[in-house]
Amino acid sequence: MAYLVSHPDEVKVVSRRFGMGAANLDRYLELDGYKAVQKALSMEADAIINEVKASNLRGRGGAGFPTGMKWSFVPKQSAKPKYVLCNGDESEPGTCKDRLIFEHDPHSVIEGVMIAALAVGAKTGFIYLRGEYRYLVEIMEEAVADAYARGFIGKNIFGSGRDLEVYVHSGAGAYEVGEESALMESLEGKRGVPRIRPPFPAVVGLWGGPTVINNAETLASVPHILLGGGQWFADLGTPKNGGVHLVSISGNVERPGVYELPLGYNLKKMIYEVAGGVQGGRKLKGVVPGGSSVPILLPEEIDIPADYDGLTKAGSMLGSGAVIVLDETMCMVRFALRVIKFYQHESCGWCIPCREGTDWIKKTLTRFHSGGGVAKDIDNLKYLAENMLGRTFCPLGDAAAMPIISYVQKYRKEFEDHLDGKPCPYEKAHELALV
Amino acid sequence: MKFSEQLEKRFSEMSTHYPTKRSVLVPMLLYIQDEVGAITDEVVAEMAQRVDLTELEVRNVVSYYSMMRTHAIGKYNLQVCTNVSCLLRGGEDILHHCKKKLGIGHKESTPDGLFHLEEVECIGACSWAPAMQVNYEYHENLTPEKIDKLIEGIRKQEQQ
Numbered sequence: 001m002a003y004l005v006s007h008p009d010e011v012k013v014v015s016r017r018f019g020m021g022a023a024n025l026d027r028y029l030e031l032d033g034y035k036a037v038q039k040a041l042s043m044e045a046d047a048i049i050n051e052v053k054a055s056n057l058r059g060r061g062g063a064g065f066p067t068g069m070k071w072s073f074v075p076k077q078s079a080k081p082k083y084v085l086c087n088g089d090e091s092e093p094g095t096c097k098d099r100l101i102f103e104h105d106p107h108s109v110i111e112g113v114m115i116a117a118l119a120v121g122a123k124t125g126f127i128y129l130r131g132e133y134r135y136l137v138e139i140m141e142e143a144v145a146d147a148y149a150r151g152f153i154g155k156n157i158f159g160s161g162r163d164l165e166v167y168v169h170s171g172a173g174a175y176e177v178g179e180e181s182a183l184m185e186s187l188e189g190k191r192g193v194p195r196i197r198p199p200f201p202a203v204v205g206l207w208g209g210p211t212v213i214n215n216a217e218t219l220a221s222v223p224h225i226l227l228g229g230g231q232w233f234a235d236l237g238t239p240k241n242g243g244v245h246l247v248s249i250s251g252n253v254e255r256p257g258v259y260e261l262p263l264g265y266n267l268k269k270m271i272y273e274v275a276g277g278v279q280g281g282r283k284l285k286g287v288v289p290g291g292s293s294v295p296i297l298l299p300e301e302i303d304i305p306a307d308y309d310g311l312t313k314a315g316s317m318l319g320s321g322a323v324i325v326l327d328e329t330m331c332m333v334r335f336a337l338r339v340i341k342f343y344q345h346e347s348c349g350w351c352i353p354c355r356e357g358t359d360w361i362k363k364t365l366t367r368f369h370s371g372g373g374v375a376k377d378i379d380n381l382k383y384l385a386e387n388m389l390g391r392t393f394c395p396l397g398d399a400a401a402m403p404i405i406s407y408v409q410k411y412r413k414e415f416e417d418h419l420d421g422k423p424c425p426y427e428k429a430h431e432l433a434l435v
Numbered sequence: 436m437k438f439s440e441q442l443e444k445r446f447s448e449m450s451t452h453y454p455t456k457r458s459v460l461v462p463m464l465l466y467i468q469d470e471v472g473a474i475t476d477e478v479v480a481e482m483a484q485r486v487d488l489t490e491l492e493v494r495n496v497v498s499y500y501s502m503m504r505t506h507a508i509g510k511y512n513l514q515v516c517t518n519v520s521c522l523l524r525g526g527e528d529i530l531h532h533c534k535k536k537l538g539i540g541h542k543e544s545t546p547d548g549l550f551h552l553e554e555v556e557c558i559g560a561c562s563w564a565p566a567m568q569v570n571y572e573y574h575e576n577l578t579p580e581k582i583d584k585l586i587e588g589i590r591k592q593e594q595q
Contacts, residue, residue: 002563002575081454093518093557126452131465131502132558134571167452170462173502175556189457189486191499207454250520250561257562292519292557322561324519338522342556348499 002100005257007274011236011244014220015260018104023139025146028107034152036223040115041160048119052222054230056242061087061178061215062291062319063395064308067222071212073202074120080209082122084113085187085201088129088136088216089171089178092291093342094322097246097258098216102129102136105220106143110166112219114153115226117164120212124165127216128183131172140168175346179394180213182348193350194394215320217246237263241307245321252279252327264305271302271325283328286410290319292339293399295406296326316406331426332411333418336404337365343400354397357388361404368415371423378415382408436481442470446485456486460496464503472507501556509544509551511589513537514568517554520561529565530554532579536586549593550586 004019012018022028040048053068074082086109090098101109113125127144129137144166147153153166169187171177177186181195184206205211221243225233234242241263247270250256254276261270267289271277278284284299289306294317304314311318326335344358361384368377385401385408392398408415417425438446445466449459464482468474474497483490497503513533517526534540537550544551560566563575574585 002560002573005562090559091557094520094561095557096559096561096563099559130559131462131500132568132571135573165452169452170465172461172465172500174500186461187458188453188455189460189496191495248562250564251523256564288519324523324561326523330523335519335522338517338519342518345556 002096002103002258004100005255005259007259009265009269009274010260011262012260013224013233013236013244014101014105014108014217014246015258016224017108018100020104022105022107023103023143025107025143025150028105032227033107034111036226037111037114037118037152038158039226040118041158041162043118045119045121048115048226051230052119052225055221055225055233056230056237056240057218057221057225057233058241058308059215060217060221060245060321062092062293062317064318067214067218070202070214071116071119073200074210074212075203076121078121078210080207081124082120082209083206083211084116084120084122084125085180085183085206085211085213086113086125086127086216086219087178087180087183087213088127088133089183090133090216090320091130091175091178092293092320092322093339094248094250094288094291094324095320096248096250097321099133099136100246100258101216101220102133102140106136106140107147108220108223109140109216110143110147110153112214112222113166114157114164115222116212116214116219118162120210122210122212123163124167126167126169126187126206128169128171128187130177131170134170137168137170144168175342176348176394176396179396182394183213184211191348193348194396196393238305238307238309241309247306248320248322249275249325250322251325252282252330253277253325254279261306263307264310267297267302267304267306267311267323270306270323275323275325278325278327280327285326285328285330285332287326288322288324288403290317291322292324292342293395293403294319295402296410298410329426331369331424332407332414333365333369334424334426336407337362337369339403339407340365340400343396347396347400351392351394351397353388353391354400357384357397358400360384361400368418369424371418373415373418375416375419378408378412381415436477438467439470442466457488457492460486460488460493461500464493464497465500468503473504475505509548510593511549512551512553512568512570514553514555514558516556516558516560516564516566518557520557521564521566524564526565529567529577529579529582532582536582549589 057067177192182192186192201211349355385404388397388401515530566575
């Protein structure tokens, strides 16, 4: 199992119960478990939403949309049933944080789903986990069963006269299903092909009913917000970027791991102090600050606050909070090829710019990296990627295009050094053909 | 087609969670695959009948999800991640080592039916890279030595 790390700069909120046996319901109750949902039961729905709004909590799955605002879009009256959906399809390369929440604190996710349901007037919640996370599906199923057995979920929860069902559902291997509309299709037993928006899920979602869909970490933050207060949570972060978040640090650092840090924590410090610096004391080549779909940052660009606004200002994104560190030994063309190989594999083929764009970029980079590149390929890569941007139903097309554009722009020399039939000049020990 | 008692129980329980029959499809197909070994023609026909779909509609679902397969594979499925976080920590060397050790390539099984090898996309073990899953079990911070030990261990266990 994944081991836990720790650093003095951490502010543990969502990770507060990690390593404390909180998957056990009695232990969870000792650690303030299910107090937040009981508080929510005594509150008006609008008061819950206002508390979440005050916390400045933003979606931890990647888009960073304000959670309270998302909830407020759900219509009060609806002929069709409303739903709350927890997105635990964690698949963005570099991201491994939700896994720890499901493993160490499964009841906090259930509690978050319940509070969201009370806030929007839903009677059913689903927790969707990726198929690969089978051991976590088992943990979640046990947690849900335990909560049912105590009457925390089901009919007349906590004697309130209100009913609330929570179910666990699992996928079967598909990155795209992490996108909200594709996830709903998958839960309905279909291919995970995205839906066109509008209408947005808050109005027309699961089986046509208004649906709140939030990332697992977002929902796991909610009980803490209700107990500690929205203002307390907001003050942990920076203006408009409330709270703390789980950062999955991976790649060439001395101490990779999942750390819980305040929003706005300096990115450079995160790498050099929290994660112990670049592996083996080597030189830093670049940092991907929010999962493989966000633009890369050069070493001179990382002395910035890591929050939604700070990273957007730097031309990248906070994404899912996955920081991937590259040292000087990695060839950028090879890295680009591995990234596009992933998106090409995961593209569902529904939107032509994504289906064709990812495939042609992969083909070009494969040839390019093996020494068969020509000068015009470099601009052509950018051109192909730019023609995917904003032209697809779901963000997978953008997720593939944005990093590629950034690699070509920021590491153009490395691309040029591969020209004229030279083998890759940046690595000697590795096989050249990747695909 | 009849599944194990446990699986039948799961099916009927799960069917009560959703307003439409077909919603059980994705997780159920995977559970059936775990029991039967693959989503065979017989499984497709059975599920189509149970959830009121055509066989083609079920096949459409099966072909979308990367964990679903229509043919049986080796008993221990080594799924080695080579996505970026693993790549940066030697994931490709791990894959190469598995290939050499087992004498098989991507999506191939050993002749004795014991092992299957697959290069997979990110499995959410990025901070503990390089990583792989053997069936559903995670193995992290891999080294060639760990792979050798694991494979030998499985072989020994299966001989008994």
